[in-house]
Amino acid sequence: MSFELLSEPIRKYVRDKRWESLRPIQVAAIAKILSTKENYILASRTASGKTEAAFLPILSKVNFNEQGVQVLYISPLIALINDQFHRVEDLCKYLDVEVTKWHGEAKKSLKEKLIKNPSGIVLITPESIEAMFVNAPYNAKGLFSNLKFVVIDEIHSFIGTDRGIQLKSLLSRLQDINTNKFNVVGLSATIGDYNEVKKMTGDENNTKVLRDSAAKEMNTFFKYFENKATELPSELLKDLYNETKDNKVLIFPNSRGRAEEIAVKLKRISEKTKGHPYYFSHHSSVDKELREYVEHFAKNNQRNNFCISCTSTLELGIDIGTVDEVVQVDATHSVASLIQRVGRSGRREGEKSSLILYATNKWSFLQSLACWLLFQEGFIEPVATSEKSYDILLHQTLSIVKQLSGCKRNDLVSRLLSNFAFKNVLKEDIEKIIDQLIKIDFLELIEGDLIIGIEGEKIVNSRDFYSVFKTESNFKVVNSGKTIGEIPFSPQIRVGENILLAARIWKMVDVDFKSNKIHVVSAKDGKKPLFFGSGGSIHPRVRERMLQLLYESKELPELDKAGEDILEILRKDFSRFSIKKLENDRPIILKEGKIIFYSFQGTKINRSLQFLLTKSGIGSAYTENYSSQFEISITEDQIKDLPMKLMATLEEVDLNLENTVTATPTILDFSKWGLYLPISFQCQLLKEKYFDFNATKQFIERINFTS
């Protein structure tokens, strides 16, 4: 029995909690963590007791009388730290162990108290670790040089991201200041491929995955409402209102503007029909306090129904309790995201989850269906992690030099070489990047020591240095002294314009371009706010599943009549092409001097194809959308030569990339630190993170244009 293995204070905690039994993931984690020295990834869905699964055995095992912080908990969100603080503190009362929050909004006095007497457990963000290394490396040593466990929450959210590479590097640097090896326990959602998560610990061979993959039953419906306008059709909104009015609901419409539109319009229908008034919006542009109010309302409100129209801000593990129903408007961008969203509903033990998927155009509908079917079939996108993140390496190079207040070049090189975040980066590449940093005055060589250079000081001492992601600058929206949220600069920002924000309608009465503030008053009608975003990328398998859907006769009982009809129309449209092999055959339509070509490929391959077409001098029009459709200006008899032409251009891709980076440096906008790299490294970055020429090459080699 796992329970017997726990220390007495922890057993008392479990008894006092009056839990009927330990959850499967807790039983497994207790047995393993207490009896072995491995790293563990605990994978199960939200609210299945993962936090306790990690902390019950860790608190039983660790001797907190030792000097220094013993357990470091790392979270991607401040909100999650604040959530978990209460739970962990509750547990620690039984042990007399101090728990300290350490993030940008945490109390300074409590941080200072910890510095005077380093002990217990610290809850921190990656950026705060970075800041400590840069500004107060002696604190990092004083606090974190005797760690026994590092717990990483929502570890899946770091995979395949720059922030994940940064975190790996920080873990490596933490291990460097520890004499003994600490263990890593990662808490993960259910995902497709655990190999990358295991690599996060820096020691994948000694990392085991404990999974609780018990699936939930789900009621699912697809609903189709064709829409060609910018605003949603009123029939859809009426239907959505009726489906949601008597429940606790989350609606995910994929964009902040749309989230506002839905919140405001449903609220209006509810006012007219005397329904409940609890309609909210929740996304990054809604003021933090308002968002916290909404989270609190959802979590603590047993009696009233509510409806939150939101983006991925409510996809991660912030505790908002359980909802009855999840609504997705138009296709998710990934199967993984769909699963996370679905997981928000019916979370009480034994309760069925409920999911309604609306679609407003046929391609979004098809993508939505594909994601749903892949989920049923057990597929979740694997995420590739770049091990040649030269941009993050550049950032970490500056950070390490600052941490050490200067160091020998050899020392710097060997630290970077042994950092597992940059495992596949060659020594000569590191040398070249250091040379470049010296050249642009980010580093300076003085009497054999490398120190931060004049230009580097500006960068390293700025508040913006600690994160590896970019953020847009915004206008603050204020109503009689109270902040509502913020919106990016756009032509829409003008006195007299009306906008939707935080589920309400506002008129702009004053725009202050000096302090970037917009003063607003309540209004009756307005437009959804304009946001610009560059989206994530869609996995090829999703697109391939869409193609497959068109050529299989599978019946789908979850569809409404309109959905059935539209699927039949799509299947009929595409039955004219003789698609046999889904991997190779791709439909084309001949059309006076050009062809319409459906790639049914993921974002990166589509991007690469478009690049190769342009560089081959072939006119083409393509915008990343659900249909992955290209319009290519060639004639019928030129089609057979097309693959050969693209392959020839592919041979010279490096030269082509260099020209592109020189002509349009904004193509590197996805990378915050990439612009300081030598140009050849910038091209490598594009190849690793923006395009996918290897997969594109394979696609071109096997493609069979089918008319």
Added chain:
DNA sequence: GACCTGCTGCGGACTG
């Protein structure tokens, strides 16, 4: 026609 994430240290004004 796309999402999200975080943040030091200092000086000066103000409050209790």
